[in-house]
Amino acid sequence: MSKPMAWVLFVLWAAVIVFVSSFFLAGPTVLRSYDDAHRVQLACMVSSAEASTGSSRSTKGVGASRPQVVIESRECGKFVLREGVTKDNSGDIASSFESGTTYEHEVGDGSLTMRSLLRVFGASPELLGYRAA
Numbered sequence: 001m002s003k004p005m006a007w008v009l010f011v012l013w014a015a016v017i018v019f020v021s022s023f024f025l026a027g028p029t030v031l032r033s034y035d036d037a038h039r040v041q042l043a044c045m046v047s048s049a050e051a052s053t054g055s056s057r058s059t060k061g062v063g064a065s066r067p068q069v070v071i072e073s074r075e076c077g078k079f080v081l082r083e084g085v086t087k088d089n090s091g092d093i094a095s096s097f098e099s100g101t102t103y104e105h106e107v108g109d110g111s112l113t114m115r116s117l118l119r120v121f122g123a124s125p126e127l128l129g130y131r132a133a
Contacts, residue, residue: 031108032108034108034109034110035107035108035126036128038108038109038110039106039108039109039128040109040112041105041106042076042104042106042107043103043133044102046073046097046100046103047074047099048072049070049071049072049093049096049097050069050070051067051068051090051093052068052070052090053065053066053067053068054066066085067086068085069081069090069093069094069097071127071130073105077125078124079105079107079124080124080125080126080127081093081127081130082126083128083129101132102132102133103130103132104131104133105127105129105130106127106129106130107125108125111125
């Protein structure tokens with residue numbers, strides 16, 4: 001392989017590594033900031049709500065687990081509620097959602113738009129707020 005070709009391959013690989021690293025390291029922070037500034041209201045009939053534990057752990061064990069409530073709706077899909085959810089109150093919060101009742105969900109526009117990409121990584125948009133409609 002010629003030196004110019006090796007140099008081009010090196011630069012391409014370096015660019016790929018920088019892009020992928022930025023996507024996984026800075027991407028979640030940028031999306032969270034965008035969602036905080038661009039909130040959307042959705043009226044959704046809840047079909048189920050379940051207390052669970054979300055994890056940011058990798059296969060190497062790095063990360064953390066945190067309590068959450070997973071809320072599902074036929075017309076709006078799946079959301080996770082983390083704000084204000086603790087290990088002690090997650091069951092109470094989940095049981096406060098009545099199946100068949102319409103709630104106004106507040107979600108970030110960026111997460112809602114990127115829902116398909118989030119699903120690839122096993123994630124759902126975060127519910128930023130809710131109230132019975």
